[in-house]
Amino acid sequence: MTDTPFNSWQSVQEEVLARIHSRQWKPGDLIPNEADLAQEFGCARATVNRALQNLADEGLLDRRRKAGTRVATHPVRKATMYIPVIRQEIADKGHEYGYELICSERVLPPTEVCNIMEFGRRARAQHIVCIHTADGRPYVIEDRWLNPKWVSVEEISIFNEISPNEWLVTHVPFTEGEIMFSAMSAGKTEAGLLSCKEGEALFVINRTTRNKQEAITSVRLIFAPGYRIETGI
Amino acid sequence: MTDTPFNSWQSVQEEVLARIHSRQWKPGDLIPNEADLAQEFGCARATVNRALQNLADEGLLDRRRKAGTRVATHPVRKATMYIPVIRQEIADKGHEYGYELICSERVLPPTEVCNIMEFGRRARAQHIVCIHTADGRPYVIEDRWLNPKWVSVEEISIFNEISPNEWLVTHVPFTEGEIMFSAMSAGKTEAGLLSCKEGEALFVINRTTRNKQEAITSVRLIFAPGYRIETGI
DNA sequence: CTGCTGCATATGTATATACATAATATTAGA
DNA sequence: TCTAATATTATGTATATACATATGCAGCAG
Structure with a gap:
């Protein structure tokens, strides 16, 4: 009662x-x-x-x-993950954030990226690779393709100072997107950038954001070994 | 206007x-x-x-x-992942589901598990390892610890027929829990069970469910290589 | 027995109104 | 000038009422 x-x-x-x-x-x-x-x-x-x-x-x-x-018969376990800006994530953990631009080039994207971003085969796109560090240690590789339509040539120089990850959030609006979590083995490149051993298991997030269907950017975040993402249910 | x-x-x-x-x-x-x-x-x-x-x-x-x-200044990217019962997930992909119990024992859990589940050091718990297959191929290893308080000895025999994953959902209520995504390299055991090469990168989900603080079960799901989990934002 | 129609019913939503609550802005007092 | 009391204001929520909409089910026609 x-x-x-x-x-x-x-x-x-x-x-x-x-x-x-x-x-x-x-x-x-x-x-x-x-x-x-x-x-x-x-x-x-x-x-x-x-x-x-x-x-x-x-x-x-x-x-x-x-x-x-x-x-509900199958109380669908719905886990909501909050994906912060990387700088914030590192700062929240109490580490000192660092950022380094590794590469910035305007080239033809691989077909895989073309498919995801629904690009024409001939269009060049901006390719950016950079690394975020926590207390000086590599934290995550950001490997990103940008639709040049959404980011002008002048704006690209900003990425010497600030990561695309952070800049995009406040400068380019998006309406929808996809996100994917997976695991990969460190190849020679990843091992070099993350200063880990080749073959180590790395946590990977792929994310594509769009504005009214049209792809703005597609990024692959490759985290240093030991990274995990957690939440409550 | x-x-x-x-x-x-x-x-x-x-x-x-x-x-x-x-x-x-x-x-x-x-x-x-x-x-x-x-x-x-x-x-x-x-x-x-x-x-x-x-x-x-x-x-x-x-x-x-x-x-x-x-x-919002930082439109927090909130990704909501739906975590279905494994059988359902495999069926939804159009594969034939299979289940095999590998091991069921009542033993002292490792301290790591004790900490997560907040167990006493002397209490035995039910440890279950089983494997889910899709079209006969290994899909995921379910490595689970059960609080015996919530699952009686008689009930444990059910796991010859049906996976703990599935049985728990409909038989034991929970109020809250934690979930963690990470990556690991396949050791000898995992490689054997998943029939993959040692050292391959595997996607891992750890989940602990509780009923009013008290841990019911803690499970580690180790997926076969290539597994990924995706959602929209 | 099968398929269609329409009714009954549970949820979904819009509205006006009223008051609650949090937090800022203002004012009075020391 | 600083502090504490107070007013103001935007969101948060409860309520009664009314109607919309989906859909299970019964009843009817074929």
């Missing part, structure tokens, strides 16, 4: 969560409809709606009109 | 997004308050509120009472 009044959507959400966790409502179960819950909790339907909708967003409930609300 | 009526929170959100993307409202800018926007869009403040709140949830806006709403 509930003698406390559920007068906030958060408290309703907590109660619903408690019932799920206590298995009073088991995965797959149909739970009472909003109107009934509102009456039971002594609040408005809108309040219950807010709570249930939020839980549905988080993947704990499945809701369908007319069919009602049920506890 | 807006001659179309913004009579749904989605349309308001789109308009706001458009203004951000067009840089009419630049990162750091203070945008008009809800009441003014409501008037401009010809809708109720609640509708504007829903739209802005949603954008704030996605990290595109920063909102503070009294201070107002501004465009």
Whole structure:
């Protein structure tokens, strides 16, 4: 029985969560409809709606009109990773940030990059390789292709001072993109830049950002050995 | 000028997004308050509120009472990864799923596991190693420690038939947990189980789930070479 | 038995209103 | 001038009401 009044959507959400966790409502179960819950909790339907909708967003409930609300059978583990600007990430860990431009050239991208960025075969693009360091030690290689349409030739010289990673965030807007996590073995190049042994396992993030379909940039971040990315669920 | 009526929170959100993307409202800018926007869009403040709140949830806006709403300076790239049950993941890719139990033993966990799970030093725990296959080829090693408090001795025999990964989802509730992505080199054991070469780079997911602080299980998923996890931003 | 139609129903959303809360800005007091 | 009390303001939320929309299901026609 509930003698406390559920007068906030958060408290309703907590109660619903408690019932799920206590298995009073088991995965797959149909739970009472909003109107009934509102009456039971002594609040408005809108309040219950807010709570249930939020839980549905988080993947704990499945809701369908007319069919009602049920506890998700496979509570999809949704992990939300926050991907900060690299300088920030290093600073947050309490290390001193460093940046070095390794290479900047305007060349024909490899077909792989052309495919991802949906480039014409003949168009040159800006290729930039740089490295971010933490307390002087290599932290991550940033290997990036830029659509020249979005970054003028004059602007490119800025990358002697500031990393594309950081500059782009505040200067070029994007509407959508893809991100991919994977692992690779250090080749000769990576081993050299990251001062690690060849063959070591490296964590890799590939990211392409677009503005209304059109690719702005595609980057591959190759982290030094031992890097890991963590979050709560 | 807006001659179309913004009579749904989605349309308001789109308009706001458009203004951000067009840089009419630049990162750091203070945008008009809800009441003014409501008037401009010809809708109720609640509708504007829903739209802005949603954008704030996605990290595109920063909102503070009294201070107002501004465009996020560092639009934190938030990547949401959906981590399905392995069987489902393999089935979704159109492969035939297979499962094999490699080892099941009740032993003292290594200190590393004890620390993560906050176990006593003397308590034995259930250790399970199994492998998931796609079309007969090794897909991922599941190396798991179970808190015996949450899984009875009788229940353990079920793991001859069904993977802990799958069984736990529907049988043991959890309230929170941590997840970590990293990379490792294949040792002799991993190479054997995944039939790959020693030293190959493998993608690794570590996950610990808890119920009200208390650890239920801690698992390490070691994927076959080439595995990657992707999502949109 | 099959397929279509329409009704009942649960969720989804818009609105006006009212008050709560946080945090800035202002003012009064020492 | 500095500090503390107070007013102002933008967002946050609860409420009742109304209507929109999807869809399961029953009933009907073929």
